[in-house]
Amino acid sequence: MHIESVRALKQEIAADVVPPAVAAIERAGGFSITTFSLDKQTRARPLLALGVAPGTRKTDVRLAVRLQRHSLERSETLLDTIRKRARDEVDIRFVGRIAKHAGPWYRSRLRPVRPGGSTGHFRITAGTIGAFAQEKKSGKIVILSNNHVLANENDAKAGEAILQPGNYDNGKRPKDAIATLAKWVDLKPNGKNQMDAAIAVLKKGVDCDPLNYDALGTLAGVRTEPILQPIAVSKVGRTTGLTRGRITATELDDVAVSYDVGSISFDDQIEIESTGSGPFSSGGDSGSLILDENMNACGLLFAGSETGGSNNRGLTYANPIAPVLSKLAIVLPVP
Template sequence: MELGSVRALKAEVEERVVRPFVAEALASGRIGMAARSLSTATRRQPGIALGVTRGRGKGDFRLAIRVQRPALIGPELVGRIAEMARGEHDLRVIGRVRKRAAAPKPWHQSRQRPLLLGSSIGHVDVTAGTLGAVAWHRRTDQAVVLSNNHVLANEDRGEAGDPILQPGAADGGRRPGAVIGRLLAAVPLRRNGGNRVDAAIGELDERIRFDALTLTGLGALDGVRAEPLLPGDRVAKVGRTTGLTRGRVSAVEVDGVVVGFETGDLSFDGQIEVEGVGGPFSAGGDSGSLVVDSDLRACGLLFAGSDRGGSGGLGLTFLNEIAPVLRGLGLSLDLAPAMA
């Protein structure tokens, strides 16, 4: 069909079919209140749009029929339009159309006071990672925030006393208002291999309140898992980027995992591998998330992930075992709730 013919058909359909249908439907009350107000605004049937689309070849065009309300598919309206088009149409059910406004920032990328597990955090020179836990530091006898070395200590480039921001810089955290504490300690990253953890802690400002128990969407943290994870065990986490996700342990005791850092490739041993259930388990920015088992006991600290290798084409996530993390930094999670 020529372009001019389609344009004429579109105008004819509007005049002979759509407008009479709207008038009759409004008069009879067949269009509900929400649709009625839309009809008043557009002066035409709400839920059906007409346009011009490509046909079978160059210079060939068809009538585009876009249905937003499936109930309109039937002989009374869409059927009549298709009949008038004599097969020269492209019918698609497109559903509700919404403006492409930016989605509201999720809570885990926003400022949180009191601090919440799973929210955005980072060293002043780092984009953002995840606040994994609020733990009790035995040496200083105080509450500290736990995350990765590459989140809180900038891959060993940070110095004790450097500001820690919540939210992290990538999420709008700026000094001085976002400063919640200072870098206290980190487990050094070994350049010659044999790493087991990527972990660091920050000393909290005494004015900062926190909730050391709540894992939003999951429940209350219930201490530390005593027995090692095994393949097939179910786990979950709340992180800065993907929020609440669930996964399945796909391998344990994984040695020789080479992870790319800004300062170079580092090798890790004794790691836990997790694949997502119902979607990816993690994405960039989830580093530092505390991973819990099905009983909400802490079992791992998330630090890295791959783009491929998981079921359904999803990537894999790697965790440090929680025991060497706590041992290496002199921490206890069981006492953290007492400080909340």
Template sequence: MTLMDLAEARRVKDQLHGFARELAERYGAVTASAVGTGAEEGATPSDAVRAPTLSLGLAPAEGGGYVVAVRYRLGVPAARAVVRKVTAEAGEAADVRRTGRIRTLSDARPRPPVVSARALGETGRSRPLRPGVSVANVAVTAGTLGAFVTDDAGPYVLSNWHVLAGSRDAAAGDVVVQPGPADGGTAPGDRIGTLARWAPLAAGEHHRVDAALALLDDGVGVGVDATYPVGRVTTTAEAQGGEAVAKVGRTTSLTRGRVSAIELDDVVVGYGDELGVLSFDGQIEVEATGPGPFSRGGDSGALVYREDGVALGLLFAGSETGGPDGSGLTYVNPIDAVLEALGVTLA
């Protein structure tokens, strides 16, 4: 396998982007027809709109260097044809995986169902507040409190837009509860704060982050426990690929993984009927290194950090397959992009 340094890998990836999009447009109509006839189990007309989907990024290689990461969703013949042509153009320098569909991970009912009683993480009421516990907008199911952040206005909870807002109708001042409603949280008894601001999401646009803030109510932010299993996490870094990472989530608690790809563009994520599928660029991919998946439904919003306690990203989505044991891959927004978009720093 031909290994490249970071600059060369980026150049090859950029060259492949145009080629891949031309192929996707050429084969798209064929794939849409296949979806319409039910050629792929579970395929829907919304799949056809973006089919065949193909994400390109950079994957760390054994022995150092990088190869091009090729990720595709659909298993219909047209999608496989695009992947074969792109992989041939990349030569040996390609790490190819089929991910299946990628979805946000705030739903507390993934495959198979994970109800509160079976979740490994903290689904109950937690005071003081701490990272990894269940949290959500009062109109959402449940996600994860990722971190505490701050600016001149005061302390905030950081999580995803689809956890703390969850709808285009959401507005600043909406009540946020801990635990999330799927875990029994209600207002006003479990109120911890209000939706403050978020990075906007819109159909048809490319995005970098799915992130939002909840301003903590007076008194709630006093004495919060901001520690993780590695201690306090107050610094950030850009993922380089291959890092050993961990996260604490509402559903799967503490899990460990490895950064399997960086700078992934055109990652298409399902957001349900209201927003449909949205595209994300510059994403981080994580594969599990222990038994089971790195994340499941309800883990959205968890902070992903290196084993030395440096934050790398904010967890927001997961795939159906593609991991080492078939349990799926996890997708993560770069943490510096999240903090910049919201104008805050880690507390």
């Protein structure tokens, strides 16, 4: 299927197929009250996400369908309708609940500070330093990570302390305060979101090693080629360290992600599965930079599912990196 056909089909199914199918399941009592209630503070519900998956041939793509409820997975009418409209050029997977990554594992204090290390606003647990970047206007060096890591899901003020390691990893003010919150993209509970991103200005006197991505090597730049095939990717994160995977879908819309305020919906997201024996990411890896085989940045990791993927250890979700850099008006360093 051509890419434009899949994009049009996404809109058609979201508008004409999903709403009546969900209404029918609700009338039949198919959704659990405890697992499918509409969040009181948000409008997003975990249903299904639609995107673009690699096709059987190099130039082809398929419709990606990611189911977040077992009731949808068991709905033969819904799935048959989708298959028919997609003419069987469809990749359907159950991914379950997708939640923001905020994790329980210990990570150490790093000096100089490096990408992949534990970090976070002083009131959160811990996330990951995805990259160091430079503000276009001021020239200041900043840390790039998620809103929910650096800006505490919009509940923070510019100038507040960012720790390394994060609070959960015994980071304390003032000795571990390495940066101050500068800018973030608001998370919109009742609207569409494209990214979970924020930056913090590195404090004077704090050394960093901006290009060092552990055993992966040196950051080369930003990927400019479109992702329409299952390319290999990797990341270095606070909890699971260095992991490898492959992109299994792009341009996923209506991805409902659980936050403290409830489920928040995201469009145009990247999906990644692990190619190893463990998960590609876990709680605390939020903010990690996704790198392709040429060490070019292609995404900003922010969430993951409980199940799915080739080893059923879960799937990872990331914001495309180019819109993040543009929105925050920053550039990544190059060798």
